Amino acid sequence: MGEKRIIYMDHAATTYTRPDVVDAMLPYFTEHFGNPSSIYSIARETKNAVETSRAQVANALGAEPDEIYFTSGGTESDNWAIKGVAFANRKRGNHIITSQIEHHAVIHTCKFLEKEGFEVTYLPVDQYGLVSPDDLEKAITDKTILVSIMYANNEIGTIEPIAELGAIARKHKVYFHTDAVQAIGSVPIDVNAQNIDLLSLSAHKFYGPKGVGALYIRKGVRIENLLHGGGQERRRRAGTENIPGIVGLGKAIELTTSDITAHSAQMRAMRDRLIKGILDTIPNARLNGHPEKRLPGNVNISFEFIEGESMLLWLDDEGICASTGSACTSGSLEPSHVLLATGLPVEISHGSLRLTIGDANKEQDINILLDVLPKVVSRLRDMSPLYKKIDKERKCDV
Amino acid sequence: MYSEKVMDHFKNPRNVGEMENPDGVGEVGNPVCGDIMNIYLKIENNIVVDAKFKTFGCGAAIASSSMATELVRGKTLEEAWEVSNKAVAEALEGLPPIKMHCSVLAEEGIHKAINDYRKKHGLPEWEEKNPHIHDHDEDVECQH
Secondary structure (H helix, E strand, O other): OOOOOOEEOEOOOOOOOOHHHHHHHOHHHHOOOOOOOOOOHHHHHHHHHHHHHHHHHHHHHOOOHHHEEEEOOHHHHHHHHHHHHHHHOOOOOOEEEEEOOOOHHHHHHHHHHHHOOOEEEEEOOOOOOOOOHHHHHHHOOOOEEEEEOOOEOOOOOEEOOHHHHHHHHHHOOOEEEEEOOOOOOOOOOOOOOOOOOEEEEEHHHOOOOOOOEEEEEOOOOOOOOOOOOOOHHHHOOOOOOOHHHHHHHHHHHHHHOOOHHHHHHHHHHHHHHHHHHHHHHOOOEEEOOOOOOEOOOEEEEEEOOOOHHHHHHHHHHOOEEOEOOOHHHOOOOOOOHHHHHOOOOHHHHOOEEEEEOOOOOOHHHHHHHHHHHHHHHHHHHHOOOOOHHHHHHHHHHO | OOOHHHHHHHHOOOOEOOOOOOOEEEEEEEHHHOEEEEEEEEEEOOEEEEEEEEEEOOHHHHHHHHHHHHHHOOOEHHHHHOOOHHHHHHHOOOOOHHHHHHHHHHHHHHHHHHHHHHHHOOOOOOOOOOOOOOOOHHHHHHOO
């Protein structure tokens, strides 16, 4: 009897760190530990490593290296982009536009700014989670200073029309920020072609280490600092650099963006087999998000009559790691704001399951999911009082 | 996050299913809140001779239903009425604070089923000692 293999299908939550990324990082803990701000020669190696990573990140985004600033992750990048632009451009206006389906790092930052006197428009989305460029254009006023729309949604995987939204913002001379935390490595990004002024990313979503990210800031963007202190990151982001993390981020982004087309085609094939298999075998199930404009690894399906956390517990029992938009795992009683924004009824939002495929998965994992999941759903439906009516109707049909 | 006892009652729920001609039925919860519990009681000579449940909800809700039906079986109606949410949670070797409302739901389900029986038999309904006992404020938005 061997240990049951873990089937990790929660890559949108975090990824493992690639062994080659870890190898690249290791010398920067023990050997090259000098503070890049120091003058002596052993510090030069770390300074060079930071600049190499900066160039790797810039290259992945089609940006210039001096437009890349390292942070502690996606949350800091989002906070910096939004608060920094808001406070630096206060004299021009106090209006910010974002969407109803942003990550909490964006939504809660906007809520904070509302208390500080800013006005925020939260654009609605359609049933697939898409923001409408027309809605954006209509929402822009002469007080608008920033538009922040995520590149791809972390829950339902919908990929937003970023280039189009960016073009509208540019036309109206409004800064355009995108939270691209979920998108790096899954879709090709070019900050110039896509009219992006600020972009947030986080290493642990693409096989890099946790605790490190970056913010792209287009040259000329007026932005305040978020962290005050030393003169690191060209006086824009204080604090001694997380050198091993930055090295890992650079290496990871280089690897993950080197072969996006082939890699995402492979993920997409597994994703589509899983979606089709689930919808074909389990009745009263529906796909959340867009059928095509979605991240290559994202599967998000709602199962009527059952609740998400109980699904996760049974899946965990089979060694399968997944997540849900149900309130019961979030510590609040409201289910996912993203699912609700797409118009999904509350009771069905409680029964959503997110499976995010990535490099930890093999084709065989899809087979196991397709074997286990129908049993889990039917076991829970058998004890659900909501299911009895349907159940009886079906029995009558037979 | 859950005790072994909770996981045991979640994975091997006792008394799950519907009951033919129950003497008392308690339906509590709300699908909007993510949990609904139906409790069915068979009552003979003032004693709960059988208890069953059907639940839509999280692991704690299913385990609480299972434990609550176990606790009331064989008890007089008076004793069954005294089975509190705390007793359910304790029998489950504890619930995470955010999940205490699941045990409250179980208590309310039992009470409702008992009162359903009393009503059907022309007996005065018993009053909830602590109507809507809730352990955290958010519950206000999602009244059971």
